[in-house]
Amino acid sequence: MKLALIGGGMMAEAVIAGVLRENVLLASDVFVSEHKAARAEELRRKYGVQAFCSAAAFLEDMDVVFLAVKPNAAEKAMEELRGHLRPDAVLVSIVAGLTLSRIENMFPQQPVIRVMPNTPLAVGAGMSAYALGSCAEEAHEEKVHEILAAAGKVVCLKESLMDAVTGLSGSGPAFAFLVIGALADGGVAAGLPRKEALLMAAQTMLGAAKMVLDTKRHPAELRDQVTSPAGTTIAGVRVLEQRAVCGAFLDAVLCAAEKSKSLGE
Structure with a gap:
């Protein structure tokens, strides 16, 4: 399984640290797109992952793609992703407040999962909740569950509860x-x-x-x-x-x- 993270902030780093610590993925199978070159270099040096300032070079080979940007940057990031994902790639959003319907409007045939993790993921004690999009099947869910469960507890909930999840375990x-x-x-x-x-x-x-x-x-x-x-x-x-x-x-x-x-x- 190859994992991409669009955005290299604190939450993305928590996901990276979690999957590498629990040996769910090799560092060579984790790719990061981070527009700040210094931050990309920091993640590359610290974790040994493949970090770039653009996702163009690797996006079409990914099995799971995490959208891990700030809410105000989500629309632009999704525009850059559109048309470059494999049909069976799972698009995972960890963007606070970004609904499944907004994502699926841009990716109508893509398996989409909305996740709210928290930063203790980085030390193997995270709490993540996820909601499935209309095209997400059991095989897609299993991949995302494996990534998240490697570093903490995981629950599947209705999307209508995700704001409550953000308020409780996210914050x-x-x-x-x-x-x-x-x-x-x-x-x-x-x-x-x-x-x-x-x-x-x-x-x-x-x-x-x-x-x-x-x-x-x-x-x-x-x-x-x-x-x-x-x-x-x-x-x-x-x-x-x-x-x-x-x-x-x-x-x-x-x-x-x-x-x-x-x-x-």
Whole structure:
């Protein structure tokens, strides 16, 4: 399988790092089109992939083509791709807000899949959701699923839910980084050295997430196990409830989802 990425930004790099780390593809089978020559050279040097400033030289040989550009550059990128894809090549969009209908208007007979991954793909802990276009068949889905599953969890959903996916798992890592940073600051305020506080905060979040995934128990139930009567944890939880932290996170996800929806209008 040969994979092309149109655009060499952070999300494209996350896909590259994921498939190479898990040996899904060889570096020689990964091609990148990035208009900034310095960035193309950086990706070539860092990962050993084939990186160019134009896709013209390799596009017609690709099995899977990821459209990984900014939303405002998507139309131009699709114009450049049109007429150069193999009929059986899978066109995969990871562009926030770009709907299947808009893509299929330009590629009416092409197998198309819309994906929303997130940046932890780069460390093998990504979360990706995808929706199938009208011409995408099981064989096309399997190729894309293999690429994404090599570096994290994958779910198939209706396209109508993709804006919600963007708000939760697409933007969610940034929200989690805020929490980790805040917890570390709390540790420093309580007397811990910065390095150890950051380690504890990050590992605590990682461990809590793994408990939810591995036990499949509701977070509220797991929280109750930590929250002893009149203990330290309930004292902290009380502050979080008073500051409406849960409501703030809920609103953050909804706001990010609405922004994703507006990008597609």
